[in-house]
Amino acid sequence: MKTHAKLPSTAKSSRWHGLHLEPIWWSLFSAGGVCFAVFVPAVVLVFAILAPLGFITLDYSQIVSWYADIWGLLFTGAVICLPAFHAAHRIRHGLHDLQIGGGLLSVVICYGAAALLSVAALYGWWQLSG
Amino acid sequence: MSYKPELTGSWWLKHRFFMLYMLREATVLPLVFLLCSLLAGIYSLASPEQFASWQAFMARPWVLALHGLALVAALYHAFTFFQLFPRVMPIRIGARLLPPALMVAVQWAAVLAVIVLFLWLFGNSQGAI
Numbered sequence: 424m425k426t427h428a429k430l431p432s433t434a435k436s437s438r439w440h441g442l443h444l445e446p447i448w449w450s451l452f453s454a455g456g457v458c459f460a461v462f463v464p465a466v467v468l469v470f471a472i473l474a475p476l477g478f479i480t481l482d483y484s485q486i487v488s489w490y491a492d493i494w495g496l497l498f499t500g501a502v503i504c505l506p507a508f509h510a511a512h513r514i515r516h517g518l519h520d521l522q523i524g525g526g527l528l529s530v531v532i533c534y535g536a537a538a539l540l541s542v543a544a545l546y547g548w549w550q551l552s553g
Numbered sequence: 554m555s556y557k558p559e560l561t562g563s564w565w566l567k568h569r570f571f572m573l574y575m576l577r578e579a580t581v582l583p584l585v586f587l588l589c590s591l592l593a594g595i596y597s598l599a600s601p602e603q604f605a606s607w608q609a610f611m612a613r614p615w616v617l618a619l620h621g622l623a624l625v626a627a628l629y630h631a632f633t634f635f636q637l638f639p640r641v642m643p644i645r646i647g648a649r650l651l652p653p654a655l656m657v658a659v660q661w662a663a664v665l666a667v668i669v670l671f672l673w674l675f676g677n678s679q680g681a682i
Contacts, residue, residue: 456630456634457634459581459584459627459630459631459634460627460630460631460634460635460660460664461631461660461663461664461667462667463584463587463623463627464624464627464628464631464664464667464668465664465667465668465670465671466587466591466671467587467620467623467624467627468624468668468671469668469671469672469675469676470591470594470611470675471587471590471611471616471617471620471623471624472617472620472621472624473672473676474608474611474675475608475611475612475616475617475620476612476617478676479672479675479676481608481675483598483601483604486598486604486675487598490595490598499595502591503588503591503592506584506588507585507588509581509584510581510584510585510588513578513580513581514578514581514582514585516578517575517578517579517581520565520575520578521562522560522561522562523562540588540589540592543592544591544592544595547592547595547596547598548595550599551595551598551599
């Protein structure tokens with residue numbers, strides 16, 4: 424490496440820098456951010472506000488037949504998994520901003536929780552579709 | 554004594570800009586609650602009875618309040634996120650730059666389109682809409 428030629432050999436520290444997963448976290452954060460902004464408002468409005476208030480009556484058998492199809496997988500990915508990793512990324516860095524935790528533990532807890540939530544949601548879809 | 558500035562956990566309370574930054578970070582907290590509600594909803598699809606009890610849960614006042622907060626948070630997040638797109642990925646058509654305001658408007662149009670789609674798909678029954 425030309426640019427590092429003058430650095431002493433000890434500059435190549437033996438510290439473990441992790442698995443260089445940051446690009447993955449950032450991509451998931453970014454994709455989740457788009458889904459959070461574009462899909463989540465409609466989902467909250469319909470399923471969490473208008474339906475519970477009685478403005479919309481959800482049809483159980485229709486929802487099951489749609490959800491058990493490929494649409495359920497797309498819904499799970501776009502509305503649950505990606506936003507979950509978006510949330511995990513923000514919570515991880517928000518905790519750092521609050522000077523709470525940090526380091527590998529924050530990474531494992533935040534992305535681990537997002538992964539668990541995603542797997543649980545995908546398993547729910549798989550059960551219904553299978 | 555040290556001249557190194559010390560960062561405390563309350564630094565973001567000292568300026569409106571920092572508070573707005575932390576508010577944006579906090580938009581994911583009601584989102585996490587929504588995701589858990591939706592996960593419960595997926596599992597409630599196992600039987601009509603479980604789906605009905607999930608709907609009863611969703612109609613509880615405190616749950617409705619948190620989901621109302623989630624809607625506001627999602628829209629605030631969208632407001633901040635849509636401004637980033639023209640900066641991160643400016644689109645050029647020929648020699649001309651696509652106006653950032655237009656890119657923001659297109660993204661809001663997408664939000665509206667998805668809302669209309671969902672209302673069309675699910676708002677078909679005896680409801681008021």
